[in-house]
Amino acid sequence: MPVSPEYLHLVYPELAPFPALLYGRNSVDHTGQGSSVADQLHDGEALCEKYGWPVADTFQDTGVSASRHGKKVRKDFDALIKAIQEQRGRIVVAFEASRYYRDLEQYVRLRKACQQANVLLCYNETVYDLSKPVDRKLTAQDALAAEAEADSIQERNARTGRRLAEQGKPNGPLLWGFQRKYDENTGALIGQFLHPVHAPLARQAWTDLDSGKTLHSVAKWLRELGDEAARANGIQWQAQHVRAMLLNPAYLGKRTFKGEIIGDAQWPALLEGPEGEALFYRVKQRLEDPSRWHGKDAKVTHLLSRIALCGECGDHARLVMGKRYENKIFAVCSVKSDTALRKERLEAYVETAVLEWLSSPAARAAFFPESGERAAEAEKTSARLEKMRAQLREARELATKFDVETEDFFLSPMALAQLERTLRPKIKDAEEQLKGLTAGVPQTLQELILGSDPWAAWFGDEEAGQPGLSLEQKREVLRKIVTIRLFKASVRGVQKIEPGRITLSFIGQPGYVERPISLKEYARQQQEAAVTALTTAATRYRKASEKR
Template identity: 50%
Template sequence: MPVAPEYLHLVYPPPFPALLYGRNSHDPKKKGRSVSDQLHDGRDLCARFGWPVLREFKDTGISASRHARKKRDDFEELIAAIEAGGARIVVAFEASRYYRDLEIYVRLRNACHANDVLLCYNGMIYDLSKREDRKATAQDALQAEDESEGIRDRILRTTRIHAQQGGAHGKIQFGYLRKYDPDSGDLIGQFPHLKHAEHVNASFRSIDSGNSLYSVLTRLKGEPSAVRLDGAPWTERNVKRMLLNPVYVGKRVHNGTLYDAAWDALLKKPDGEPDVALFRRVVKRLTDPDRGTQFDSRAAHLQTGITLCGECGDQAKMRAGKQRGRPLYDCADMHDTSISEALGNAYVEEAVLTWLSTPAARAALVPDEEEEEAEQSEAQSRLDTLKAQLGEARKLASTIGPDGALGLPVAALAAMERQLQPQIDEAQEAVNQVMGVSPLVRSLVMAPDPDIIWNGAPTTATGPEQPGLTLEQKRSVLRTIVTIRLYKAGKGVRTIKPGRIKLSFIGEPGFERKPLSAREAAERRAARAAEKAAGSGPLPVVGEPDLKDD
């Protein structure tokens, strides 16, 4: 049976060198007041009964349950101190400070038992070498674990309801501020931060206009009014996280499901509605598998990594090089196709600007807005339905019924995942396709003379100087509207003959909306090598022209 501290010396011979332990789970302001109070009570108890304190251990803001995400470093040191010897008693405020997980209880119990150390909590002392005390402490450990599970269930339920209502949660995102009731401290709501909201909009529209992530980062770091509320410096990582967060189109994410938020969107169309299309375009650009080339703000050449080798296939891209001091593009795979950089750029730019002035360009890039909005709504609805269906199945599979059986067998869940995941991927791709075009591309299509936007114009009597597009903006436009393939020229040919450069514009056969992934490119290279080794000739190339120079 447990012993009260005042009778300890009658049951066990002194001295009683003590180890103190304190812990709490929630400490948002990192002040550790609860832990300090626990340790103060422990010191007071030891002083009253003459137990010398050897060492104190504390874990602040760390859970002791099986759901804990952080390791309790001081608890591990406490176990080590017990096993090292010298201590006779361990003191904590209550059982749940030590553990809310039966496995952790067993570890502490075994360490105390093996080293003849007593366990003290709730003002009582337990000898874990005794059957009755082991049973009593085990019951307390079970109750602490059950209490933890109950707290977790209530928190999850409250969080889910709060998410469904669109309430703000977690860390404040850049661009917003929160207002609290001065009396109760309750959250009133989340509202746009006037200065920061401008920077959020500018960042999204900069990426949408073909600029790089690095250029956005540089601008934010150089703006005194763009200092983050948490004081953290801007990095490429947190800029990207900001640009991928649906909070800015008035959405709240909970367990992978999007809910309409209770706060205003920062990205808005002229009619005041959230600009979901803008958000999706930016997300697509930032998550594009070819983004390493696409977003390289240091790129010095218009077509590197964009133009494909028509001879080797779409897995082979053109790189910049030199031949006898002359800049050129050549095939990065086989080096069997090349062209003068200046000649290739002039041909491609002229062809692109000519196409942008055609009705075909307008039809391909400026669809009917009402029709596009209806397609967008339908695609998003299908995606949400499929995700919700899979989410419900996963939730059911984690539920245990009164008979101890899972609500949905694991095998059935696996079958549903195999069935639904391809449909979800297909629906996501459909959503991504319905996202409109960037303002940059739209301005080129709608301009009376796209060349002025592309190359700029000097100051005239009727207007000021108009700067042209940056190199990275031009590269962005090319990736959006055209797939370029370069083929071999005949020996001694100095001009571009028909079929030498094949341009497949958006909506035409041969246009590749999505670049090959690294895996797909590797598979095509392997297949081409196998075909060549077998002597069956080159693989057919998408969009290959009928006429080529030999």
């Protein structure tokens, strides 16, 4: 039977003075109503002091769930199990059963450790000896109740999250760039609004990526801002944090649920209007481009490294920069090393040809065809999309209102479901169409094509105080507009740029490829070609045999 702490020394005199292992845990508690880990440990220390139990060690898991739904590892709980197994204490003390476990598997794990090490378990100011069947039964019942409560909380949170999503209200962690306001009396959420300091910085992140900067450089810039751009969780900005933010449609004022946009949000868009949407989808298109080099691109120090291709091997063979011949840097084929040219000569040739093309009518025609018609179509699609979204919002609202006279809802659940089935595909199609119409041209490329002097924009103008493009911006422009191929010289060792040795295929021209193919894709193409050739040969042989 369970024992009260005051009688413990009489029942188990051989275990005295009962060195205690204290454990505290809590989940994320946005309301501040739950018992904090510090409060739990304070109560445990007071209990130990009251009954003369020396505290041997303390363990705490903050912001970690004990249920099977939890995603974080309880490191201190694992350490507690190890301490029990090593008999570093004779009694384990916690605030209540649910602090230890909300999952039967974890209960069994703790029970087994205590039973084998002859360590007592204490919670709710009651001591249990898990070597006794009665105590095991009582603690198992508490474990079942804790697990059931955890499942109820999970279901309740899921329903709340779904309801808030349908209403377009915020839920969960605060988006960086926003702030929330609460009622001073009730603590209820009033709404989510743009943060006066963080919002402009967030917008700048999209602008920087659109201009050709990398995720790493934007993350570094945010880190250098210090407290001005600090994240709520205290974790420093890294490239993956910036990427997650830039791909989140919530910044367009859209509400998502389980990764899908389900309607408009009840907070202002950080990226407003058609221009904001165009900026968002340009950056999204760039970040999700499968041809982007995800290796160490942030540390690349050469303009054409892994952008230019080997014309001899094919579009899977990128040029890399390496030192050859008297420590000079050459662009070399990464597959066979069968083509090579001095880096400076290749870069000078490419930059000159690219800037001449950017100054030509061909560049304007490639990126700005029928710009007026495109803008009008985007505006028309946007208006149609908003009407469908408004119709769906109104229908959802009617489905929640009750007509006293007819004693029925203004819109039946079946009618709402039918409308949702009809409108959702149309809304999705309109969103995809709008993405294509508003994706547009990156800001840096617009300035190069439409500006008066692409050379000054590219290299900079010291007299006018105009900075040139950074290396990463230049690389992003090249990826967007041209496919560069390097071929062998007519005679081995010749470094002169002979006609046809470097070819540039600009967007819209024969030879331009949107992205180089991967080695895996190239191998698949080679395999398919071999199968086709073998099949053709077999067919010819069969036909020849039939004629004989």
